[in-house]
Amino acid sequence: MDTLHKAVRLALTEVADPGKAPTMQAYMKSDMPFLGVQAAPRRTALRRVFAEQPIENAPEWRRTVLSLWRDAEYREERYAAIELTGFRLYREFQTLQALPMYEEMIVTGAWWDYVDELAVHRVGGLLASFPDTMRPLMLKWARDGDLWKRRTAILCQNRFKSATDTGLLYACIEPNLSDNDFFTRKAIGWALREYAKTDPQATVRYVDHMGISGLSRREALKNLPAG
Known part of the structure; x- marks a missing residue:
């Protein structure tokens, strides 16, 4: 030690x-x-x-x-x-060289209390700073065999608000829509709920258009008025 x-x-x-x-x-x-x-x-x-x-x-x-x-x-x-x-x-140390470290922590941590903080606050930060590299990587992670890398790809824009790349968000969600895992469905709903704070109408349209139901739908729309 x-x-x-x-x-x-x-x-x-x-x-x-x-x-x-x-x-x-x-x-x-x-x-x-x-x-x-x-x-x-x-x-x-x-x-x-x-x-x-x-x-x-x-x-x-x-x-x-x-x-x-x-x-x-x-x-x-x-x-x-x-x-x-x-x-x-250590803010200046947040470069692409930190990514293998975060990937190891995500894969070996393999639980929401570790992964969500890393996804939203660390991987998300790298995406904001290095979109040309991180965007294709998140698309790859969204289809990865590791659940927690997929969850990271879905959640990494949760603090982006109006800067959200909706194309990337949807492209990370859609390969996972058929996944019955609780943590995947929860992540989809959470990511959409966060974007709904910026554009509620677009979120409702997307949820309806994609036929998202169950847990993900409830999470996505929970803060929006019924109707």
Whole structure:
């Protein structure tokens, strides 16, 4: 365990409530145990640790993130790895060279609490910055055999609002419309619900035109008036 990882574990342990750990683990259906750290104290503790131990360059940052991720013994340590990817000091490190790191975290994390943050806030950021490279990659991921890469492709524009590339959004959704998996259907509905905040009429037309029903439809239209 490297110095930063030791500092992360110590900081998390200091704010942990071990009595909450079993409930947190059960809720997340996690094989990896929890320390019992709620989100707000976790983020506060990690910001302090990350600020006290800055990383000098992008390759070292990527190595540190993956070391923390791979060597984690508690789920909060993997949350820490994700938060380290988004820490303010490392915004300039958000380049295409970070993509293999995110891909590994998505595929090996393979659960919504990890993947959704990475999809919306990290992969989405790369798409916004490097659309010529990321757009065809997201189209490929949308048809990948890995569920969580498909979910990432569907969700990666969730914060784009009026900048949403609807062609890409629909092209990532449509190969997955026949998928009965809960997490796929939920992702389709969530992505459409977010775009509905920008263009509700277009979202309703798309849902009706594509014959989207069930869970995805309910999620997509849940904040829109019935009619």
